[in-house]
Amino acid sequence: MKTAGRRAIGDDQKAERRETILQTAWEMFQASTYEAVTIAGVAGQLGLAKGTVFLYFPTKDELFLAVQAQQMEAWFDGIDARLAKLAVPCEAEAFAQVIAKSLKINTQFVRLLAILSTVLEQNIGLDSAMRFKHMLLRRLTSTGMRIEQHLPWLQAGEGARVLMRIQAIVVGLWHQADTSAVVTEALRDKTLRGLTVNFHRELPAMLIALLQGMERDGRTAMNTD
Numbered sequence: 671m672k673t674a675g676r677r678a679i680g681d682d683q684k685a686e687r688r689e690t691i692l693q694t695a696w697e698m699f700q701a702s703t704y705e706a707v708t709i710a711g712v713a714g715q716l717g718l719a720k721g722t723v724f725l726y727f728p729t730k731d732e733l734f735l736a737v738q739a740q741q742m743e744a745w746f747d748g749i750d751a752r753l754a755k756l757a758v759p760c761e762a763e764a765f766a767q768v769i770a771k772s773l774k775i776n777t778q779f780v781r782l783l784a785i786l787s788t789v790l791e792q793n794i795g796l797d798s799a800m801r802f803k804h805m806l807l808r809r810l811t812s813t814g815m816r817i818e819q820h821l822p823w824l825q826a827g828e829g830a831r832v833l834m835r836i837q838a839i840v841v842g843l844w845h846q847a848d849t850s851a852v853v854t855e856a857l858r859d860k861t862l863r864g865l866t867v868n869f870h871r872e873l874p875a876m877l878i879a880l881l882q883g884m885e886r887d888g889r890t891a892m893n894t895d
Contacts, residue, residue, distance in 0.1 A: 688726050690716060696737050700778045704734065704785060731793040738786055739802055741779050746809040748772055753816045760820045762881035769836060770874040780869075783837070784844045810834065821881070823888035832884065839876050843869055 694715050698707045709730055713720045727733035752768045773780050782790075791799065814829025824832065847869035849857065857866045 684726075691723055691726055691733070692737050692740055695733055696741070699734070699737070699782065704782075704789065707734075709733070728795070729793050731790050732795070732798055734782070735786075735790045735794055735798060735802055738782055738790060739805055741782060743805070743809065745772065745776065745779055746813050749813055750816060753813075753820060756820055758820055759822050762821065762885055763878050765817070765820055766874055766877035766881055769877055770870070773840065773873065774870050777869075780840060780844055781848070784841050784848070786841075821885070823885050823892065825888065825891070828884075828888075832881070835880055836877065839880065840873070843867065843872055843876065847872075 691712060695707060695712050698712060698715065707730075709723050709727075710720045712733070713723045716723075723733070727736065749768065749772055752772065756764060756768060791802075810830040810833050814827070814831070814833055817829035817832055818824045818826065821829075821832075847867040856862060
């Protein structure tokens, strides 16, 4: 993907160039690995000088944190749309399937989410960190309120907590499932196959277990009030 290397002057041009940089970085990540994508590579793909990309994103982590924010907003939008079609109230299993299916069709988003805390947030400025966390809080709160409508045994504010617990499960499970080439080869040994983790098969079961446990606790609390 090439774009003219002209200097972006107006705000609209700068916004368009920023969006193009983000989209290019996302496409390169999907086709490769985070380690393999470089600022120089993104710039070269766009026909820009490396320094031009640095004007928009001072570090590679800043660039991909912005990519993560963009993809996370899209994921939340998708969850909101799916919840709008779901019965009110609904069973925990039905909600778990909504989450699992949204991630099954967007494995690249999961792959990026898995390095959010360990990589992307390690070399960023305070302004970027605050901007990202405020976005995350806004979306957790908004979608969390929708979840509370579907799962009435949740108390006010617990919908956001459900999403945070889901993120922890998703990231942890992905790290178990996304093994290196040498470990993948080792797990082909019949005696080791019990250690193989299939992310998309295990995720629904783990989400259902989480939600059923929270439902049990929630209903117990409601009955004792």
